[in-house]
Amino acid sequence: xxxxxxxxxxxxxxxxxxxxxxxxxxxxxxxxxxxxxxxxxxxxxxxxxxxxxxxxxxxxxxxxxxxxxxxxxxxxxxxxxxxxxxxxxxxxxxxxxxxxxxxxxxxxxxxxxxxxxxxxxxxxxxxxxxxxxxxxxxxxxxxxxxxxxxxxxxxxxxxxxxxxxxxxxxxxxxxxxxxxxxxxxxxxxxxxxxxxxxxxxxxxxxxxxxxxxxxxxxxxxxxxxxxxxxxxxxxxxxxxxxxxxxxxxxxxxxxxxxxxxxxx
Numbered sequence: 001x002x003x004x005x006x007x008x009x010x011x012x013x014x015x016x017x018x019x020x021x022x023x024x025x026x027x028x029x030x031x032x033x034x035x036x037x038x039x040x041x042x043x044x045x046x047x048x049x050x051x052x053x054x055x056x057x058x059x060x061x062x063x064x065x066x067x068x069x070x071x072x073x074x075x076x077x078x079x080x081x082x083x084x085x086x087x088x089x090x091x092x093x094x095x096x097x098x099x100x101x102x103x104x105x106x107x108x109x110x111x112x113x114x115x116x117x118x119x120x121x122x123x124x125x126x127x128x129x130x131x132x133x134x135x136x137x138x139x140x141x142x143x144x145x146x147x148x149x150x151x152x153x154x155x156x157x158x159x160x161x162x163x164x165x166x167x168x169x170x171x172x173x174x175x176x177x178x179x180x181x182x183x184x185x186x187x188x189x190x191x192x193x194x195x196x197x198x199x200x201x202x203x204x205x206x207x208x209x210x211x212x213x214x215x216x217x218x219x220x221x222x223x224x225x226x227x228x229x230x231x232x233x234x235x236x237x238x239x240x241x242x243x244x245x246x247x248x249x250x251x252x253x254x255x256x257x258x259x260x261x262x263x264x
Contacts, residue, residue, distance in 0.1 A: 001030060001107070002250050005242040006216035007261040008223045012196055012234030017263050018044035019194045019238035020052045024258035025251055026063035031055065032240050033104040036120050036194040038166070043098035047085045047168050051102050054081035056258045063256045070106045070113035071178050078102055078115060078167065078176045085168030099169035102176075103134065103192050107244070112190060115178040118166045121198050124182060125189040128211045130203040132179060137165035155202070161195060161235070186245035189215065196235030200226045215241040 011017040018037035025031065035051035037044030058077045067073070081102065088098050101118025114122045116134045119141075124132040135141060140160045143149045154160060167174050189210045198206060201222075209225075210218045219241040227234050240261075251257075 001025065001027065002246050002248045003030065003242050003244050004215050004248045005032075005240065006219050007240045007259070008219050009236070009238040009261055009263050010223055010227060012227060012236050013230070013232050014234075014236055016041045016045065017236045017238075018048055019196070019236040020048040020261070020263060021192070021238050021240050022052045022056055022258065022260040023240060023242075024056055024059040024063075024256060025253070026256045027252060028108065029059075029063045029067050030107040030242075031059050031104065032190060032192050032242060033102070034120050034192040034194060034238060034240060036101040036118065036236070036238070037098070038100065039096045039098040039169070043088070043096070044100070046088060047098035047100035050084045051081045051100050051167060052260055054084060055104060056260060059258065060256045067108055070108050070181070071115070074104050074106060074113065074115040074178065075176050078104065078117065079174075082167040082172070082174045086172060088168070097168060097170040099166040101163065101194070102167055105190055105192060107184065111181045111183050113179070113181045115176040117174055117176055118163045119161070119195050121193055121195075122179070123189075123191040123193070123198075123203075123206060125191060125207045125210055126185065126187075128207050130207050132182060133203065134179065135177070136163070137177070138163045155199070160199065184244045186247065188244045190242045190244070191219075191239060193239040194236060196237040197223060197226055197239040199235070200229035210241070210243075215243045
């Protein structure tokens with residue numbers, strides 16, 4: 001497969017970074033996954049780490065078998081991560097019950113499949129525009145759906161981080177929402193981001209950052225701009241971006257490869 005990929009994470013203006021992100025690939029399948037933990041410092045980090053580890057650990061066997069159903073892989077893996085988090089004891093001073101958002105994308109047979117829970121987003125960018133984007137599982141998004149507020153008002157609303165779906169958490173409200181698969185074209189960009197990354201921007205602003213710009217440079221600039229726009233109130237800022245197509249570097253491998261971004 002030919003692609004370029006870059007990961008970034010910044011603590012923002014928080015005391016701890018509870019975001020986690022990774023990618024993995026073989027000659028036939030490629031995975032991107034991002035998680036944003038919650039539930040107090042230690043519990044948030046643990047939950048998001050469990051999500052990433054579950055996906056990376058599950059990817060190897062899937063890639064080495066005959067991959068058949070990408071959506072089922074995403075859903076079953078996310079469900080296993082949810083069950084792992086629910087088994088974590090949380091009656092301690094570390095905070096409330098551990099939980100995490102999750103967004104994951106799988107490229108197989110030239111198509112991208114994706115699923116998510118919470119408000120970490122997947123974007124498919126093509127020709128400087130947003131071709132597809134996940135729908136946040138949040139109270140503010142429900143208000144938009146009901147016509148109570150506009151999209152722009154939602155972007156600036158102080159309640160935008162109150163989510164209605166996650167892995168783990170005090171109540172098991174988890175479900176995965178899947179997107180419709182899309183055949184990828186040359187120069188398509190996949191972007192996964194925590195709310196700290198996408199929150200300060202409109203969809204058009206996000207798409208424009210990646211026009212005629214290497215993904216590493218575009219993603220680094222996006223993260224820096226997100227930090228500046230929040231003016232001292234930034235959440236953790238985490239993202240992974242991938243550009244697809246024959247003009248990108250070839251990634252040939254005899255065994256599945258994984259890369260979990262090291263976050264301190």
